[in-house]
Amino acid sequence: MKEKRLLADAELALSSVVANNAMNRLRGLAGANSYTRELGFNPVDFLAGRPSAAWLDLCCGSGNALLQAAGLLPGVRIIGVDLVGYFTPPPHHGVEFVEASVTEWEPPYAFDLITCVHGLHYVGDKLGVLAKVASWLTEDGRFAADLDLASIRRADGSPAGRRLVAALRAEGFGYDGRRRRVGLSGRKQVRSPYTYLGADAEAGPNYTGQPAVMSYYRD
Known part of the structure; x- marks a missing residue:
C-alpha cells in the first residue's frame, strides 16, 4: 500500500478543500440553516447580559451571522476569522473580519464566547486549535464547535476514538458524540498528549457530505 503523504498546515491551506469560499x-x-441550530444555543442570548463582551468566530465564512448579531448586541466586540476573505461588507462598526489561518492567528484580547461552526473539518491541527482556544477564553467564557472525531487519526491510521475523548474530558472539554460537538467553559491551559504529524486533504467527504481534512497524530 502506498504511504499516505501528509501535508503541513502551510501547504494544506493551499488545497482546494481548505481554501474555499x-x-x-x-x-x-x-x-433552519443557522448558528443557533448548529451550536445548540443562540449566541445573542448568551452575550445579551454582557454589554462589553467579546465574541470570536473561527472559520466564519462570509460572516452573515455575525453581522446579524451585531445589530442586536450594542457594545459587544465581534471578530470573525477565516482563511478566505470572502466576507460580507460589514455595515456595523462592532464587527471586524480577519483573513488568516486559525492555526496561526493570535487574538488581541480574551473572549466571552468562541465558536467554530463546521470549521474544524477543514483544519489540520485540530487539537492544537482546541488548546489555543482554551487559553483565549475569559474566566467564565464559553467555547462551542463542531468536531468529528472520525477525522482525527493515530499515526497508523486508526481512529483516536475513546482515548481521545477521555483526554479531552481530562482537560475540561465536554464532547457530545451524537451531535459531534465539543465545548468548554472557562479559560484553561491545555496540554495535549498528542503530537501533530500532518493532514490529508484527500480523505473525501465526512458526515456532512462535504470533503474534509483528516488529521494525524502520534500519541
Whole structure:
C-alpha cells in the first residue's frame, strides 16, 4: 500500500478543500440553516447580559451571522476569522473580519464566547486549535464547535476514538458524540498528549457530505 503523504498546515491551506469560499456562506444567526441550530444555543442570548463582551468566530465564512448579531448586541466586540476573505461588507462598526489561518492567528484580547461552526473539518491541527482556544477564553467564557472525531487519526491510521475523548474530558472539554460537538467553559491551559504529524486533504467527504481534512497524530 502506498504511504499516505501528509501535508503541513502551510501547504494544506493551499488545497482546494481548505481554501474555499462556500463554508458558512449563507448560514445565518437563527433558523433552519443557522448558528443557533448548529451550536445548540443562540449566541445573542448568551452575550445579551454582557454589554462589553467579546465574541470570536473561527472559520466564519462570509460572516452573515455575525453581522446579524451585531445589530442586536450594542457594545459587544465581534471578530470573525477565516482563511478566505470572502466576507460580507460589514455595515456595523462592532464587527471586524480577519483573513488568516486559525492555526496561526493570535487574538488581541480574551473572549466571552468562541465558536467554530463546521470549521474544524477543514483544519489540520485540530487539537492544537482546541488548546489555543482554551487559553483565549475569559474566566467564565464559553467555547462551542463542531468536531468529528472520525477525522482525527493515530499515526497508523486508526481512529483516536475513546482515548481521545477521555483526554479531552481530562482537560475540561465536554464532547457530545451524537451531535459531534465539543465545548468548554472557562479559560484553561491545555496540554495535549498528542503530537501533530500532518493532514490529508484527500480523505473525501465526512458526515456532512462535504470533503474534509483528516488529521494525524502520534500519541
